[in-house]
Amino acid sequence: MDAQGALDVVFQALDVVNGLRSADDQIPKQSDLRLAGSQGRLDSLSLVTLVVAIERRIGEVSGRELTLLDGDAESGLDALRTPASIADLIVRKLNS
Amino acid sequence: MTEIFVVSDFNAELVTRYLAADRSAPIASASSAPYGQVFQSLAGPLPSDGDCVSFVWTRPEGISALYADHLRSIPVSTQAVLDSVDAFAAAVNAVAARCRLVLVANWVPTRAGRGLGMLDWRTGGHADLLARMNLRLSEAVAKSRNVYVLNGQRWLDGARPAREPKLWYMMKCPFSESVCQAAARDVKAALRGALGLGRKLLLLDLDDTLWGGIVGDDGRQRLRLGGHDHVGEAYQDFQRALKMLSRRGIALGVISKNDEAVAMDAIDNHPEMVVRRSDLAGWRINWNDKARNIVDLATELNLGLQSIVYIDDNPAERGRVREALPEVLVPDWPKDPTLYVDALAQLDCFDQGAITAEDLSRTQMYVADRERKESAVSFASMNEWLRSLDVTVRVASIGSDNLKRAVQLLNKTNQMNLRTRRLTESELLSWIAERDRHGMVTLTVADRFGDLGLTGVLGWERNGDQLEIVDYVLSCRAMGRGVENVMVGLAVDTAREGGARRVVARLLPTERNNPCLEFWRTSSSFVESEPNVYVWDAGTAYPRPDYVTVRS
Numbered sequence: 001m002d003a004q005g006a007l008d009v010v011f012q013a014l015d016v017v018n019g020l021r022s023a024d025d026q027i028p029k030q031s032d033l034r035l036a037g038s039q040g041r042l043d044s045l046s047l048v049t050l051v052v053a054i055e056r057r058i059g060e061v062s063g064r065e066l067t068l069l070d071g072d073a074e075s076g077l078d079a080l081r082t083p084a085s086i087a088d089l090i091v092r093k094l095n096s
Numbered sequence: 097m098t099e100i101f102v103v104s105d106f107n108a109e110l111v112t113r114y115l116a117a118d119r120s121a122p123i124a125s126a127s128s129a130p131y132g133q134v135f136q137s138l139a140g141p142l143p144s145d146g147d148c149v150s151f152v153w154t155r156p157e158g159i160s161a162l163y164a165d166h167l168r169s170i171p172v173s174t175q176a177v178l179d180s181v182d183a184f185a186a187a188v189n190a191v192a193a194r195c196r197l198v199l200v201a202n203w204v205p206t207r208a209g210r211g212l213g214m215l216d217w218r219t220g221g222h223a224d225l226l227a228r229m230n231l232r233l234s235e236a237v238a239k240s241r242n243v244y245v246l247n248g249q250r251w252l253d254g255a256r257p258a259r260e261p262k263l264w265y266m267m268k269c270p271f272s273e274s275v276c277q278a279a280a281r282d283v284k285a286a287l288r289g290a291l292g293l294g295r296k297l298l299l300l301d302l303d304d305t306l307w308g309g310i311v312g313d314d315g316r317q318r319l320r321l322g323g324h325d326h327v328g329e330a331y332q333d334f335q336r337a338l339k340m341l342s343r344r345g346i347a348l349g350v351i352s353k354n355d356e357a358v359a360m361d362a363i364d365n366h367p368e369m370v371v372r373r374s375d376l377a378g379w380r381i382n383w384n385d386k387a388r389n390i391v392d393l394a395t396e397l398n399l400g401l402q403s404i405v406y407i408d409d410n411p412a413e414r415g416r417v418r419e420a421l422p423e424v425l426v427p428d429w430p431k432d433p434t435l436y437v438d439a440l441a442q443l444d445c446f447d448q449g450a451i452t453a454e455d456l457s458r459t460q461m462y463v464a465d466r467e468r469k470e471s472a473v474s475f476a477s478m479n480e481w482l483r484s485l486d487v488t489v490r491v492a493s494i495g496s497d498n499l500k501r502a503v504q505l506l507n508k509t510n511q512m513n514l515r516t517r518r519l520t521e522s523e524l525l526s527w528i529a530e531r532d533r534h535g536m537v538t539l540t541v542a543d544r545f546g547d548l549g550l551t552g553v554l555g556w557e558r559n560g561d562q563l564e565i566v567d568y569v570l571s572c573r574a575m576g577r578g579v580e581n582v583m584v585g586l587a588v589d590t591a592r593e594g595g596a597r598r599v600v601a602r603l604l605p606t607e608r609n610n611p612c613l614e615f616w617r618t619s620s621s622f623v624e625s626e627p628n629v630y631v632w633d634a635g636t637a638y639p640r641p642d643y644v645t646v647r648s
Binding site for chain 1: 107109110113114117119198223257260262263267272279466
C-alpha cells in the first residue's frame with residue numbers, strides 16, 4: 001500500500017468518526033489537519049474510534065492485521081497528529 | 097427539547113454521540129451518566145425533569161455480580177441471580193415515574209463465545225441463565241407503562257464486527273461503533289413510536305415491486321409471482337410480509353404508472369396474489385406524476401405526508417418523490433427481489449408504543465370509507481346523505497380499556513385538535529387522577545358502513561363556575577358527520593350537570609389545526625369572546641344533530 005492508498009484509508013475511517021458528529025461539525029478530509037495533540041480536533045474517544053476503524057479497513061483491503069498503537073501513548077499520539085502522519089505510520093508498519 | 101439520558105455500566109458515550117448527531121425527528125439532545133454507576137444514576141437527578149427519556153444499556157455481569165460469578169464457573173443460585181434482576185428492574189421502574197419514557201436494552205453475551213458448548217442451554221448453562229434473566233427483566237418492567245425493552249441482539253446481528261475487543265480495552269465499550277449506531281437508531285425509532293410518530297401508510301409501486309414484470313406489456317398471466325420460480329416466490333413472500341404489516345395496522349396503498357383496469361385485474365385475479373383489493377386503503381394507478389398522486393391519495397385518506405412510506409424499484413421515481421415530497425420516507429430499495437423481505441423488515445419507521453384495536457382494523461376502515469364516499473355521490477343533498485349514514489356515537493369514561501388509544505389519538509391528531517396537547521400514558525393518568533377538577537371521555541363512532549373505532553377524545557377542566565374544554569380531538573376519519581357537535585354537546589351537558597355557568601374553549605392555533613379553527617368559528621354556535629376563545633352560556637342546552645345516536 002502506498003502513501004495515497006493509506007491516506008484514503010484514513011479518510012474512510014474519518015467517515016466513521018464523522019458519523020458521531022453533527023452535520024455542522026464534520027471533520028474535513030485534509031491531509032495536514034491537526035487531529036491529535038494540542039489543538040487537535042479529536043478527543044480520546046474519537047481517536048480510539050478512528051484507530052480501530054483504520055485497523056479494520058486495512059484488514060479489509062490488504063488482508064493484513066495491523067496494530068497502529070503498540071508503543072507508549074505519548075509517541076503514539078504524535079504519530080496520530082494528522083491524516084498524513086497516520087498514513088506514514090500505516091505505510092511504515094505495513095512495510096516493516 | 098427531549099433529552100435522552102444514557103445510563104450504562106460500560107462506556108456508552110458512542111451511543112450518546114450518535115444520538116446527539118441524529119437530526120431525524122424528534123430532535124433530541126443526549127447526555128451520558130457516569131459509566132459504571134447504573135443504580136446511582138437511576139436514583140439520582142435527571143438531566144431534565146419530565147421530558148427526559150432514559151436509555152439503560154447494561155451488561156448482565158455489570159448488573160449481577162452473581163451472573164459474573166456464573167460466567168467464571170463459580171456455582172450460584174439461579175434464584176439469587178433473578179433476585180438481582182428484580183433489584184435492577186425496581187430501579188428502572190422507579191426512574192420511569194420521573195421520565196417520559198424508559199428504554200432498556202435486553203442483555204446479550206458481552207463476549208462472543210461458545211459458552212458451555214452443548215450444555216449451554218441446559219440448566220446451569222450461560223445461555224439458559226441469560227434467557228431467564230431477560231424474561232424476568234421483561235416481566236418485571238412491564239408493570240410500568242412507559243418502560244420498553246429493546247431487543248439489543250438485533251443491533252449485534254446486523255453489525256460486522258459486533259464486538260470490538262480493542263474498544264473494550266481502550267475505552268471500556270464492549271461493542272463496535274456499528275452496534276452503538278444501531279442502538280441509537282433503535283432508540284430514536286422507539287421514541288418516535290412512543291410519541292405516535294410512526295408511519296401509518298405504506299405506498300407501493302406495482303411493476304417489479306409488488307410483482308415481477310410489467311403487467312401492461314407482459315399481461316397478468318406472465319407476471320413473475322409465486323409458482324416454481326425463485327424470483328416469483330420472492331415477490332410472493334414480499335406480499336406476505338406486506339400483509340403481515342397491514343395486520344399490525346399499517347395501511348397499504350398503490351401508486352403506479354399503469355392502466356388502472358389492467359393493474360386492478362391483476363390484483364383481483366392473479367391466482368398467486370396475496371395483497372388484494374380489499375387489503376388496499378386506496379390507490380392511484382394512472383400516468384400522472386407519482387408525487388402528485390401521493391399527495392392526492394394522502395388527502396383522500398386524511399393522512400399527513402409524514403405518515404407515508406413509498407417503495408419503488410425505480411431509482412428515478414424514488415428520487416422524484418424524495419425531491420418533491422421530503423416528508424415522505426422513500427427508502428433505498430435493493431434491485432434483487434430476493435432481498436425485498438429483509439429490506440422491509442429493516443425499516444424502523446413503523447414502531448408503535450401500543451397496537452390498538454383501531455390499528456388492527458385500519459385497512460377495513462379505509463375500505464369502508466371508500467364505499468361510504470362512493471355512496472355519497474348517489475344522494476341529492478349532504479343532509480340526506482348524513483341521515484342515511486346512521487351514525488352512532490358510544491361515549492365512555494377514560495379507563496384502562498381505552499387509555500392507550502386515547503393517548504395515541506391525543507398524540508397523532510393534528511387537524512381537529514383544539515390545543516394539540518401531547519401526553520404520555522403516565523402523564524394522562526396523573527392528569528385524570530385529579531377527578532374533582534379533570535374529566536375525560538372517549539367517543540367510538542360507527543355508521544352503516546362499519547366501525548370507525550375510537551376516534552374522539554374530550555377532556556375538560558372545572559374552574560369555579562366555568563368548565564373549560566382542554567382536549568377536543570377528533571380523528572379525520574370521523575369528521576364531517578356531526579360528531580364534532582356531539583362532542584361540544586357532551587361538554588355543555590357536563591357543565592350543566594356540574595352547575596357550571598359557562599363553557600369555554602381556547603383554541604391554540606398551529607400550522608395544522610385550521611379545520612378545528614373553522615369548526616369553532618363557523619359551526620360550533622359558540623360566541624367568540626376574544627380571538628380564539630369560544631364561550632357558551634351553560635344556562636342554555638346545546639343543540640345536537642338529530643341524525644346522530646349517542647349511547648353511553
